Amino acid sequence: MSNSTSLYPRVRVDQSASGVVSHAGSVLLTATAARIGLDRAMSQVLAPWRPRLAVHDPGKVVLDLAIAVAVGGDCLADIALLRAEPGLFGSVASDPTVSRTIDRLAADADNVLAAIGAATAVVRQQVWALRGQGSPIHEVSAERPVIIDLDATLVTAHSDKELAAPTHKKGFGFHPLLAFIDHGPGGTGEAAAGVLRAGNAGANTAADHLIVIRQALKQLPFGARPGRKVLIRTDGAGGTHEVLDWLTRRRLQYSIGFALNTRHEAKIRALPEAAWTPAYDAGGVQRDGAWVTDVTGVLDLTGWPPGMRVIVRAERPHPGAQLRFTDLDGNRLTAFATNTSSGQLADLELRHRRRARCEDRIRNAKDTGLRNFPLHDFTQNRIWLAIALLAGQLTAWLQLLALHGTKAAVWEPKRLRLRLFATAGRLARHAHRTCLRLPAHAPWAHLITTAINQLHPAPT
DSSP: OOOOOOSSOOOOOOSOOOSEETTGGGHHHHHHHHHHTHHHHHHHHTGGGSOTTOSSOHHHHHHHHHHHHHTTOOSGGGGHHHHTOHHHHOSOOOHHHHHHHHHHHHTTHHHHHHHHHHHHHHHHHHHHHHHGGGSTTTTOOSSSOEEEEEEEOOEEOSSOOTTOEEOTTSOEEEOOEEEEEEOOTTSOEEEEEEEOOBTTOOTTOHHHHHHHHHHHHTTSTTOSOOGGGEEEEEOGGGOOHHHHHHHHHTTOEEEEEOOOOHHHHHHHHTSOGGGOEEEEOTTSSEEEEEEEEEOTTTSOOTTSOTTOEEEEEEEOOOTTOOOOTTOBTTBEEEEEEEOOOSSOHHHHHHHHHTTHHHHHHHHHHHTTTOSOOOOSSHHHHHHHHHHHHHHHHHHHHHHHHHSTTSGGGGOOHHHHIIIIITOOEEEEEETTEEEEEOOTTOTTHHHHHHHHHHHSOOOO
């Protein structure tokens, strides 16, 4: 009986090759870290937690973990991928050393997280300065503010972890609250802050929102009082008196979901048809079956901050959607509060609805280390959260600095890994220099070389 023909080529496998490195495309991450000074900043701020006579720098251990997460790792042991390629990643700590480093940092988590935040704030300014006109703060003003998005997400715990608890969706795990700096429709976004919380933490806990907002503001180069150059955007979970009063006192702009009740619905129902104007779709074009109106003068807003407006959107729900008691004549009603006084209603409503990009940022974060919290102690997982957010920031900075103008500038983590980071190569050494040679047939190798040239331009 003859052997059947396989659909795949049959190849002979041996271990005789030399100089070949897997994940050679990850050089983009190490090159970005070196270009923006992230490696030096992490080494400096975490120096107080380096034991005397220690071989490995805790700053490099944390950065190595972030790179391992950026290329697909989801636990401490995945740093082994970097350890196997010293030609690309240098000396990488052993698993026991990594575990001891995390334990040491977790024992002083508050100060460590503050130090990491200080380092990323300095590096972020360097990144934006290098990017120039393409940075999120180019020509920033009250009319074109930097937007910080806040949202919480549920992360399932599959084993008994400290402070893991039942969630409001009948799961079990954690409920971190995160903040991202929006790059706009033509880019991605940068993680700015995050707080790890137990699974039963309230969605609308004002104290947690204020902690994350304060941390995020420290990442911006505007000082303690950025004023109306910054807009805080979130869903109704942030729409509490405490949060809105705090934002108002600091003259920050906001666009925050506002909950409607039956009294509101009755007043909205009484509005004349002329009070409604057409809403826009995501592209800024009038959308059929959607309208917006300003109900500030209609609702009783006693006790809410001065200058607050409430804008309502009415839209025909998609087929199969279940209407709520606040919906009007078969239209789904949603509302948000803002203190932006200028601009067309449809533009303000579209700006608020683009908060949905934050959900993309959270999905990407879960694909970059936040799918689960792999450690047992809560303080250890606080450090893991910082590492995962650092991995996301490093990836975003790579795209902002070196991949702008290419289709890879908006690729999500999975595609970056499959098409760029996982590219193999060969290390060649000549005249005391090391060269990474990529396969000529690799379909996206030109993006890697283009990015490297952006990060390390040839001397003139």
